[in-house]
Amino acid sequence: MSISFEIEATNGCARLGRLKTPHGLVETPVFMPVGTVASVKGVSQDILEELGVQILLGNTYHLYLRPGVERVRQLGGLHRFMAWPRAILTDSGGFQVFSLNELRQVSEEGVKFRSHLDGSSHFFTPESAMEAQIGLGADIIMAFDECTEHPADRERVRQSMELTLRWAERSKKYFEGHKNEVPWSRPSSVVDRRLEDQLQALFGIVQGGMDLALRKESAERLIEIEFPGYAIGGLSVGEPRALTRAVVEATLEHLPSDKPRYLMGVGTPEEIVEYAGMGVDMMDCVLPTRAARHGLLFTSGGRVSIKQARYAGDEAPLDANCGCRVCQSYSRAYLRHLYAANEVLAQVLNTVHNLSFYLDTMRAVRHSIALGNKVQLFPGEQSLAEP
């Protein structure tokens, strides 16, 4: 047993699903907050639980460098290490090697790269990336892939896609041979007995750049290898948003409807709603947490740049329609003051609100799918009540 996925309702292309993982249920479509190095920056795990986060994303690249996979493994895996009882997904490290390393060297065997922390040299292969992710012990782990740069010519994109497919096979092969090494199964583990016999799930990643034919081929050949879930990778790499949308839409057509579909690294509130409407089940993005640190807040009335002087005397809550603990307690004037005074609490509160907004957005999307309503941002009570 690793994961199971059931679709409870559909609405056009959109799907309402239940993804069962060894660490609990995930209602889809779901937004996964990013906890890069085993922490969603500034927010403690009890608050994440209170916000209703059902699954967190951890970055294998960062965790591999610090605190190190062996350390986390010895401490019982990521869940126990960071005291997070719910589901976790780790990425493959491929995207970070791509985005944080200008001097990376890709070969058939794997990728040589330098640590962004200390410049030390490292080598990731599909096998070592699997070993790392098994040691970290997330519920869902990702095949090692090459994130193709953009723009790239068709031949380069094809070669990169082919490499990712070969790496997907190697990832699966290694995983199948070592999946029982997940740290939950350690005899000394004090983790809940219900985790016995529970395994991780390995998802494949579709690549193929912005070429729809290559995306189709990548999807079809990945499905032949067979994974319990499929991700769309290699987007949000500098291409225009309309192109992202077109590639997502075209790729989704070729992914099996009975398996979870994960679109990596998107997006704005408008985008996550749109992609959910297109049939994406899982998404992650640093936007809500990173924007929060820069004082950019998402509200039902649109974006608020809380650093602006216009908010210095504003007694209203950030978002009168938001039930989060920040909007229930604090004024815009106070949030603006904290940001202007460079207080750490600004980051904490801004992050809590932005995450709450994203999670509320996805809750509303799931509600709309269940009711058969149009999946849109802020459907409003009236449209929710429509037949």
Next chain:
Amino acid sequence: MSISFEIEATNGCARLGRLKTPHGLVETPVFMPVGTVASVKGVSQDILEELGVQILLGNTYHLYLRPGVERVRQLGGLHRFMAWPRAILTDSGGFQVFSLNELRQVSEEGVKFRSHLDGSSHFFTPESAMEAQIGLGADIIMAFDECTEHPADRERVRQSMELTLRWAERSKKYFEGHKNEVPWSRPSSVVDRRLEDQLQALFGIVQGGMDLALRKESAERLIEIEFPGYAIGGLSVGEPRALTRAVVEATLEHLPSDKPRYLMGVGTPEEIVEYAGMGVDMMDCVLPTRAARHGLLFTSGGRVSIKQARYAGDEAPLDANCGCRVCQSYSRAYLRHLYAANEVLAQVLNTVHNLSFYLDTMRAVRHSIALGNKVQLFPGEQSLAEP
């Protein structure tokens, strides 16, 4: 009505008291966490409430510079501005002018100083410091004083003490004439009606350097002016701890036993227990919060420097005897990782724990006084059970 103070039990010199303020009860001896610019760095107000914080300290100097007194006043005062329903005390600004401004110019009229933020020039007088503290609207405010430098010769200390006494009279005079201008009483205020007719309390500050005779004179002449509470200022300015202790002990003898006694700017856990045992009722210090930011944590087993590599694989809680949400959830290994990875959550969690430790320490002190036991750090169950 401003404050009332009742002593419920005594134990040697130590006193168990109930300080009633317009914003709730404060059980003494009490430790007041420092929320310099209307925020205890990194910790949200609901967590402070959960920790049992009954009174916070705000720094007038910092709040005057940012966000500005008029801003806070227009927003209903500090309580409403920062959404803190319990008691607040603001200092006079005298200590910060002293410690953050090497180029300050002191005259009979007041102190000219430059902002540590932008170098702009400002002038504090006893009257303007009262005006600022009335506008901020804390429950307890402090007379404007000169914090005498150390070391200083006797004549300089006497002159400084005399200046502080004249400033105390001017502070009281201004306060008496303007105390009804506290922002709670604004007709437009939506604050709880029980605050009607409630006023701030102005405390006087004893100075006199390290000279016990001058401390005695300062205390006696301050008592003649008459305040509802008395503070001991001008300590922790570089003198040895034994000298601090001697000055505190000698000064306490000359303070009225029926009024709250506030020792400003101390100390370590050992010190706050010792001073409470000597009869101090109120204390504040940046130590627990500042140390937390540097990874120095106070535990029942002594200090822990969480940055040390020895904790990298340590699965134990920071303090097995601590009931705070940090010690209940996270391992030393995780806290060490957060600190080493420079994660903001390190500061948040470390601060929550250190504050919890200080507040628990004072709870234990109050318990010991009530039971007639020796007031000491970690009395343990056995000594608490002794007759």
